[in-house]
Amino acid sequence: MNLSQALLNQNRLALTRLLTQVENNTKQGREALNELFPHTGKAHLIGITGAPGTGKSTLVNQLALYYRKEHDYRVAILAVDPSSPFTGGAVLGDRVRMRDLSGDQNIFIRSMASRGSLGGLAQSTSAMVQLFDAANYDVILVETVGAGQAEVDIAKLAHTTLVVEAPGLGDDIQAIKAGILEIADVLVINKADRPGVENTERALKGMLELAHPARRVFQHHGQNMVVEAEEKDEEQENIWIPEVKRIIAKDGDGIAELGEAIARHVDFLRESDEWSRQTRTQLQTTLDALLREKLFNRFLDKLSPQVYAKTLSQIIKREESPWSAVERLLR
8 A cells, every 4th residue: 555545544654754755845745746636625724823922833722622622623733833044944843832632643733844935834835735635634724933924825825814913012003014914814812811902902903994894985977975884785795804803822712712703714715605716726826836946947957057157146246137137048
């Protein structure tokens, strides 16, 4: 029995070995992805992102326990850790913080290094998610580095994106400045027992009202017409308004209510056909990334190292701009 077939039979050792092959981009890993791809497309992908220190790992821990106890789901966790820009190493410490989940054969935890990828989502993240999907995990939790604006990458991968905030971490609208609020399907205010939680919640809800106003002004025969929220058209009904949920992850408070909010989002995705649209976006993003990587590598293989070195030297001396150099090399 090969590793792909063993993985389909829910063999944990086969899954572990294939995850390593895929992360290292080996030939065996790529062949396994080709074999297993027809068996994917069933799992619910939940992305968890937010600034460092907001308690993402603790939340992931509690969500995994919730899905096991309340729904008997098989849960996979992929925790992306930042790589050192100097050594390339990563702490991979999320498994240390998730000891509550050890011993459950229906929970699988994998840490991986971002390897310098923008936003902390390494290019192999999507491929590793495909393996979990093929291994028949119902829910896949992807926890990202929390590196700021580039975390919007998670929205391209996940069906449901949770953005985690916490009171007392500075500017209440920092998430807006980072552009991260726009990707949230559910806004989670963790550490809700801290002072200032009301201000944080008020700021987030205020920003949501600006993004999804109750009154819309539009032009009708040259006149400004105001439509109240009650007069919803079909387009408005197909818009998901992010929910704001308070939790205290370390105590498990509010996790059940958060789980219900996630379930409402899944219902919305399936009823509005957004699930199919998101799946298309996920696969298109993967295809585009693979094309860019393959074409770039193929170009470098054909380009003389001497020509590349000479071009780089000219750019450094300001004798040629990078833009004109690219045009010349492509010609």
